Amino acid sequence: MASDSGDTGSTTAGTKLQFAPFSSALEAGFWHQLTQKKLDDFRLDESPKNIKGYYYNGDPVGLPTRLTLEFSAFDVDGPTPARCCPAMGTLYNTNTLDAFKTTDKKALLEKEAKEMWDAIQSGAALKNPSILCKFILLTFADLKKYHFYYWFCFPVLCFSEGIKIVQQPSLIEQVFSAKQITALQEAYDGLCIQRGSTVVPYFLMKYTGDTVQLTPLEDWDAVLTDTPKVTVGFYDPCTLSQHPGWPLRNLLVLLAHRWGSKLNTVEVLCFRDRTLQGSRSIQHSLLFQVKLPELPLTSVCPKSVGWEKNPKGAMGPRMVNLSECMDPKRLAESSVDLNLKLMRWRLVPSLDLDKVVSTKCLLLGAGTLGCNVARTLMGWGVRHITFVDNAKISYSNPVRQPLYEFEDCLGGGKSKAMAAADRLGKIFPGVNAHGYSMSIPMPGHPVNFSEATLSQAQKDVEYLEKLVSEHDVVFLLMDTRESRWLPTVIAASKRKLVVNAALGFDTFVVMRHGLKKPPISQSVSTGGESSPSSSSASSSSFTPSGSVPGSSLFSNIPGHKLGCYFCNDVVAPGDSTRDRTLDQQCTVSRPGLAMIAGALAVEMMVSILQHSEGGYAVASSSDDRMNEPPTSLGLVPHQIRGFLSRFDNVLPASLAFDKCTACSPIVLEHYEKEGFQFLSNVFNSTHSFLEDLTGLTLLHQETQAAEIWDMSDDESI
Numbered sequence: 001m002a003s004d005s006g007d008t009g010s011t012t013a014g015t016k017l018q019f020a021p022f023s024s025a026l027e028a029g030f031w032h033q034l035t036q037k038k039l040d041d042f043r044l045d046e047s048p049k050n051i052k053g054y055y056y057n058g059d060p061v062g063l064p065t066r067l068t069l070e071f072s073a074f075d076v077d078g079p080t081p082a083r084c085c086p087a088m089g090t091l092y093n094t095n096t097l098d099a100f101k102t103t104d105k106k107a108l109l110e111k112e113a114k115e116m117w118d119a120i121q122s123g124a125a126l127k128n129p130s131i132l133c134k135f136i137l138l139t140f141a142d143l144k145k146y147h148f149y150y151w152f153c154f155p156v157l158c159f160s161e162g163i164k165i166v167q168q169p170s171l172i173e174q175v176f177s178a179k180q181i182t183a184l185q186e187a188y189d190g191l192c193i194q195r196g197s198t199v200v201p202y203f204l205m206k207y208t209g210d211t212v213q214l215t216p217l218e219d220w221d222a223v224l225t226d227t228p229k230v231t232v233g234f235y236d237p238c239t240l241s242q243h244p245g246w247p248l249r250n251l252l253v254l255l256a257h258r259w260g261s262k263l264n265t266v267e268v269l270c271f272r273d274r275t276l277q278g279s280r281s282i283q284h285s286l287l288f289q290v291k292l293p294e295l296p297l298t299s300v301c302p303k304s305v306g307w308e309k310n311p312k313g314a315m316g317p318r319m320v321n322l323s324e325c326m327d328p329k330r331l332a333e334s335s336v337d338l339n340l341k342l343m344r345w346r347l348v349p350s351l352d353l354d355k356v357v358s359t360k361c362l363l364l365g366a367g368t369l370g371c372n373v374a375r376t377l378m379g380w381g382v383r384h385i386t387f388v389d390n391a392k393i394s395y396s397n398p399v400r401q402p403l404y405e406f407e408d409c410l411g412g413g414k415s416k417a418m419a420a421a422d423r424l425g426k427i428f429p430g431v432n433a434h435g436y437s438m439s440i441p442m443p444g445h446p447v448n449f450s451e452a453t454l455s456q457a458q459k460d461v462e463y464l465e466k467l468v469s470e471h472d473v474v475f476l477l478m479d480t481r482e483s484r485w486l487p488t489v490i491a492a493s494k495r496k497l498v499v500n501a502a503l504g505f506d507t508f509v510v511m512r513h514g515l516k517k518p519p520i521s522q523s524v525s526t527g528g529e530s531s532p533s534s535s536s537a538s539s540s541s542f543t544p545s546g547s548v549p550g551s552s553l554f555s556n557i558p559g560h561k562l563g564c565y566f567c568n569d570v571v572a573p574g575d576s577t578r579d580r581t582l583d584q585q586c587t588v589s590r591p592g593l594a595m596i597a598g599a600l601a602v603e604m605m606v607s608i609l610q611h612s613e614g615g616y617a618v619a620s621s622s623d624d625r626m627n628e629p630p631t632s633l634g635l636v637p638h639q640i641r642g643f644l645s646r647f648d649n650v651l652p653a654s655l656a657f658d659k660c661t662a663c664s665p666i667v668l669e670h671y672e673k674e675g676f677q678f679l680s681n682v683f684n685s686t687h688s689f690l691e692d693l694t695g696l697t698l699l700h701q702e703t704q705a706a707e708i709w710d711m712s713d714d715e716s717i
Contacts, residue, residue: 016162017290020238022055022135022246023064024152024308024318029071031141031148031322034093035334037074038141042093043345049091052076053135054084055237055247058274061284065237065245067135067154083273085199085235089135100140100149100317105307108136112155113304120157120254121299126218129202132250136306138317143338146326151317155306156249159293163252166265167289169242175287176207183212185282188271190214202251205231205269220259233269236285244270244286253302256292265289333430340381350632353381355609360384362467364440364487365477366416367391369501371401372598373475374420378428380606385424386467387417387435400591440464442482443573446684457683458676465490473605476500476565477598482573486679488564488662489671492516497608497615500565501601503589508597510604511639513663514562514656515615557653559616562638567657570699572690590644600640607633619653659699661690 042049053069067087072078080086092108094100112134119125125132136153172181184205191200191214204220206213206229220230232255238245248268255266270286295302310316323331337353344351361377363370366389374385392413398404403423408414417435424433438460441447447457464487468474474491476484476498484500491498491513498513566573610631611617620635629635638653658664670678670693681689691697 015165017165018243019249020065020240020243020245022067022152022154022237022308024137024150025066025068026150026152026320027068027070028322028325030069030073031320033071033074034139034141034148035143038093038143039334039338039341043341044095046092046094046099049074049093050076051089051091051137052078052080053087053089054080055087056081056084057235057237057245057272058083059237059239060274061239061241063239065239067152067237069137080199082198085133085201085237086130087133087135088130089137092136092138094138094140097140097142097149100138103138105138105151105153108138109153109155109304109306110301112136112153113157114301116155116250117157117301120250120257125254126220126258129217129251132254133201133247143334146321146323146331148320148322149317150320152308153306154246154308155304156246157253157302157304158249159253159256159302160296161293163293164291165288166291167267169244169270169286169288171241171283172269172285172287173283177210179210180207180212181282183207183210184214185273185280187212187214188273188282191216199235201235201247203233205233207231229267231267231269231287233271236270236272238270238272241284241286244268252290252292253295256295260292260294263292265291329429332428336378336428336430337381339379348632352610356606357381357383359473359605359609360386360471361473361475361605362386362388362471363475363477364388364483365475365479366401366403366420366435367397367477367479368400368594369477369503369598369601370416370475371403371420372595373477373501373601374424375402376599376602378424378431380602383430384432384471385421386433386471387420388438388440388464388467389415389417389420389435390437390439391416393419400594436463436467438463440478440483440486441679441683442480443485443682443690444482444686447680454680457680461486461676461679465494468494468496471496473497473499475601476502477601481565484565485573485662485682488513488566489667492564492663493668493672497605498564499601499605501597502565503593503597505588506590506593506644508589508593508600508642508644509639510597510600510642511565512559512562512604512608512615513564515559516663516668517560557619557638557655559613559618561656562619563654563656564660564663566662567654567660569661570696572661572688572696593642593644596642596644600642603633604637604640607631607636611636620651621653622651624651659694659696661694661696664694666694 051069051073052075053067053073055065055067059066069089076088090112092103094103116125116131116134119128119131134155136155138151138153140149142148172184176184184207187205188200188203191203192198195216200216202217204215204217214233217232232251234244234248234251236245236248248270252266255263267287267289272282272285274281274284307315308318310318340353344353357380359382361382361384363373363385366387370387370389374387377385393404393408393416394413395406395409397416398406398409403420404416408419415435415437417437419435421433421435424431441457441460447454468487468490474487474496476487478484488498495516495518497515499510500513501510502508608615608617610633617630617636619638620630621637624635635651637651640649640651642649656663661667667690688697691700
């Protein structure tokens with residue numbers, strides 16, 4: 001019986017032929033590719049996959065017979081390294097370690113062997129000899145620990161009795177003359193060119209005198225007509241001086257089945273093509289003769305073997321641990337994405353993660369809300385996060401703001417924006433985080449006390465405009481109402497998606513601002529989305545169930561008609577901290593409220609990004625909770641108003657107010673035409689400037705007149 005393992009001992013005539021089995025060589029690049037395929041493509045799919053490996057016959061003496069799989073293994077139609085023979089394989093990647101252990105290895109081997117035997121019987125293997133060089137790879141990838149379990153198999157068919165050696169192996173230089181060796185090398189190169197490859201795995205050889213001829217294996221019948229002696233050659237990856245490599249086994253079965261009745265013995269050439277000191281040499285190739293055993297006159301598939309032994313020499317799988325050799329930053333990046341990609345396996349197959357990961361987020365405010373929003377953004381895989389805040393970390397902050405520690409408070413406190421960005425980088429090195437310590441000019445906070453103050457305010461405005469332009473989504477997370485006015489105006493003008501979060505004691509509001517329609521023929525980026533055409537945007541219908549502008553009693557409002565944070569106000573924003581006690585100056589809220597509101601703000605953003613119309617999506621309301629959700633993640637509301645005392649949320653939607661002090665057309669028109677001069681007038685004036693501009697003053701007067709008229713009517717009755 002032919003051995004399943006290599007024998008380094010001497011081989012003499014009359015002894016049984018033994019073969020050097022393949023040793024699997026799976027490079028780290030292959031496991032990296034398998035990891036990505038598993039996460040992005042295979043997911044829970046355990047069906048067999050086609051892969052490709054290769055073997056080489058020019059290794060120095062002493063190296064094992066290797067079948068290599070590298071990063072390109074999944075590109076089965078891609079190129080094979082020069083002078084390497086491709087081997088097609090089947091990958092069975094299991095979802096669990098238990099499935100890996102309990103997979104019926106015998107059944108997998110017999111299935112592959114049966115296909116090979118059918119190809120031998122039908123003649124398909126003669127026309128395409130690569131069928132004789134197929135392999136199986138059974139794997140399980142533990143992507144949490146980066147442990148990869150695998151078992152390799154190179155199936156071969158066995159004779160019922162061993163193959164006897166008639167003439168012992170000899171180096172070709174002991175049999176061929178120098179001219180014949182040169183002729184053999186040239187003939188092999190010519191055959192490769194003829195077949196359009198750098199390697200031909202199997203071939204026939206005729207040699208007389210100084211001439212050597214090589215032909216494809218399928219020409220055997222024609223060759224036998226011309227000469228009674230034919231030598232069969234194969235591309236031999238073995239380096240042993242007395243033994244052939246594993247690919248010969250299935251070839252001998254093919255010969256015995258097709259021509260066993262015509263052949264008593266067959267001569268075999270183990271073609272080995274080695275480069276020594278820069279010079280090519282085939283002189284270590286082997287020639288020997290064997291007697292082919294008879295195959296039973298039956299169509300039953302012969303016995304098969306081929307599963308690789310483990311490093312201990314026993315039949316069993318192998319395991320490779322790549323957790324230590326992989327780049328820790330790449331490990332972190334893959335692990336960060338793991339939970340997100342697992343969502344797409346069963347829960348949300350249509351989830352567009354690339355759109356989320358590539359979104360650039362600007363966080364205005366690095367306090368309790370800012371810290372919680374940043375952590376949730378990182379959980380969603382967002383890689384680009386920028387903080388803006390002018391405050392320093394105080395002793396009361398670390399317990400409520402998870403990006404800071406006690407040491408950050410010492411020496412007067414670190415800059416919140418800088419420290420938050422630095423901490424994100426320590427949590428996950430793959431994040432692109434920046435912090436800017438700067439003030440945001442506000443209505444009711446004059447800036448004209450000195451030329452220097454005015455100049456700094458102008459610089460702050462210009463830099464804020466630049467930051468808004470460079471980001472896709474702007475989060476308003478500040479602790480005063482008036483600080484949200486300027487970024488609301490800038491973002492509305494630049495058609496940027498705004499997500500606003502604000503806290504009370506046990507209440508919160510999270511809302512998206514209406515995304516203004518761009519000018520005609522202008523495409524606007526909204527976190528990776530292009531705006532709908534003017535016609536489609538204007539055709540979106542909405543049904544008012546109330547008649548008061550800015551009220552929250554509307555439904556089916558398209559995104560470009562939604563209100564902003566200031567649309568419900570009938571007064572302009574002013575200085576809300578003047579003459580306030582400590583509890584009125586600070587945001588006093590229940591400790592869990594900021595975490596809830598911050599998480600909902602991010603989840604709202606992600607849901608918007610998953611909608612085909614992005615920020616222009618029609619607002620979902622509480623009434624839509626029983627309907628089919630518009631995105632794979634659910635609803636896309638305008639507002640989420642939460643009441644922690646009742647543990648309840650409602651989803652109101654409100655129209656943009658045409659007299660809004662932040663997003664109304666007249667405010668945007670003056671801002672875009674006059675720039676900082678207009679803003680300076682707002683900062684340095686009282687409420688009246690914006691109220692006069694937008695028509696709120698006139699609205700107040702009309703309202704008061706109507707009330708007086710009503711009172712007069714009442715008195716006359």
